[in-house]
Amino acid sequence: MLGALCLACSLALGLSYPTLNRDHGRNLNATSNWHHLGPHKPLNDTELLKRCADERGFDAVTLDEAGTMLFFQGDLVWKGFGSRAEAINASWPHLQGPVDAALRLHHPGANSSIYLFQGQRVWAYAHGHLRDGYPRLIKEEFKGVPGDLDAAVECQPKECVSEMILFFKGHQVLSYDLKTGVLKERAGPANCSAALAWLERYYCFRGTQFLRFDPVTGSVPPRYPLDTRDYFMRCPGRGHGQGARGTHDRCSGQPFQAFSSDDSGHTYAFRGGLYFRVDSHRDGWHAWPLNHTWHDLQGEVDAAFSWEDKLYLIQGPKVTIYRSGQGYQRMEGYPRPLKEELGIEVVDAAFTCPHSKDLYLIHGNTMQHVDLLTKLQGPGAAQAIPHAHVDGALCTAEGLHLFHGPSLYHYASVEVLLAATGPAPAQDAAAIFFKCPAAGGKDGPRGPPHQG
Incomplete structure (x- = not known):
């Protein structure tokens, strides 16, 4: 009974529940969160x-x-x-x-x-x-x-x-x-x-x-x-549609808007209202809606960072904090204005390094430091970085990774980034982080960097 099992990039079995049309036995919602992508057999098989x-x-x-x-x-x-x-x-x-x-x-x-x-x-x-x-x-x-x-x-x-x-x-x-x-x-x-x-x-x-x-x-x-x-098979007249393949395909080359890694090694990549778990490739690669893990969270994530078992998700001028543990629980009083929480109104990327209280906020070609223990003092002076713009940033035990479009730029540390007179060599982000074929057609040589 299994049919062509097409779960790749499927999106719904968590906190986001589909609304089933009982008369037809399928979901007729055009914004459905479950998508059957990948090769299919003909429906008359x-x-x-x-x-x-x-x-x-x-x-x-x-x-x-x-x-x-x-x-x-x-x-x-x-x-x-x-x-x-x-x-x-x-x-x-x-x-x-x-x-x-x-x-x-x-x-x-x-x-x-x-x-x-x-x-x-x-x-x-x-x-x-x-x-x-x-x-x-x-x-x-x-x-x-x-x-x-x-x-x-x-x-x-x-x-x-x-x-x-x-x-x-x-x-x-x-x-x-x-x-x-x-x-x-x-x-x-x-x-x-x-x-x-x-x-x-x-x-x-x-x-x-x-x-x-x-x-x-x-x-x-x-x-x-x-x-x-x-959900677990593709049957004629059933299922939830196709969706935007590029957004759900980790290898499409479309940019990710944000990355975050917590101290336990859970690493997330955000794109277009979806997220990928970078550290769980043992279970396959899948795109999920935000509210699959973070209840009531919708829209796109512009920046994200983790600190002391809390995940900060920035969307436009607001930030929402979720406390981790047995699942993520939204902290009371959030979302709230980013200006009130971190003293800054807009941010392109944000990151903390493993087991560190130092937060770095990137906007345009500048970066500011915030001490999360004394954040009421506000961010420090803006310092220039050798990038006109970055989409996301991630700091792991292997160093700092800045993302722009399909490329990533690696720096051994924050200090190396600030001292650089030009961007580091561009690398293929999908090949390195998602084991995709490299742009030149070669297999991606390695998986995601080790987390701290």
């Missing part, structure tokens, strides 16, 4: 039509080591957003479908593994190769966990306090702590035929419907369940 009519749903859903979405049904698996089905054992030898559950488990300091559950046993694969000692009994690999599972999903410490796996079997939800081996029953959605952790969101699939749920409390936001055929 017999296989596609059959899958879209199939009500069975998925046996299992997970991501592979490279961030490709995997959808299992019967003896088949669909990989990514536009491939045809292939036999499960073509990629994971020694295992015949169907599988009961699947998850990607990340091992610190080592590669991720794909765990496939069937009956009383579990298989662990790394890049298609069966790991030594597998298959094993589930109760031996995860003490106390029963066989014949319905679904499984890993929960990272930042979402579940400690690293654990959530197992689903009928009405029962079990959490298994990977460090202590403690197994507990907990609240959560029942009767999940598949479960998925994707970009810090958790999903439970039931036939052709799915829920988003909190992995700690088990709570489900309003307006769920939704239909997988409107």
Whole structure:
């Protein structure tokens, strides 16, 4: 039933909920946040039509080591957003479908593994190769966990306090702590035929419907369940339109208006009312609407910076502050005028360096310093920089990056920037930060810089 799975640059499963037209079973809102981009099969494809009519749903859903979405049904698996089905054992030898559950488990300091559950046993694969000692009994690999599972999903410490796996079997939800081996029953959605952790969101699939749920409390936001055929597959007469491809395509060369990185390494790139997570390429590259993460935030972000577990988002003459933690919470009294908060009326780019109280505000060809501990004193004197204009700025452990159009300019430090008599050599921002092909057609040689 999976059809041409076209989730690339999809936009909606978080705080921005689509308004479904119940009469037609699809979203007719022209400003929809979900877009099916990438290669598609013809809509008259017999296989596609059959899958879209199939009500069975998925046996299992997970991501592979490279961030490709995997959808299992019967003896088949669909990989990514536009491939045809292939036999499960073509990629994971020694295992015949169907599988009961699947998850990607990340091992610190080592590669991720794909765990496939069937009956009383579990298989662990790394890049298609069966790991030594597998298959094993589930109760031996995860003490106390029963066989014949319905679904499984890993929960990272930042979402579940400690690293654990959530197992689903009928009405029962079990959490298994990977460090202590403690197994507990907990609240959560029942009767999940598949479960998925994707970009810090958790999903439970039931036939052709799915829920988003909190992995700690088990709570489900309003307006769920939704239909997988409107989101996780492309079906004739369903879905949410195409959208502006250049804006959603990280490799389009269109400029990003702002960047920000916090002390935990979460790095965001903002463009046209959307944002990309730069540090989460393990889960694929996706564009999301602002209110997917920052409730009630709309429009475009002109500049952004992080300090002391707070993210400052500047839009025109106003700034909104969100406190980080278990998600982002907008601080009371915001947005408020930028002039009142930072003593400046307009800004093109802003940045702080890791674990620093020093804020730098760029406007035109000048930069001003603000001590965030004593910001009521206002910004310091404007100092010239060797750029007539920059779109965004980002400071990491590897130095300062200034962005203008499709290019970035790297400086070892703020002091090096201020001492420069001309711009640093231009580099391809998309190739370096987003692993896109370079402008000359060569593959981007490296991923995003390490964060502090």
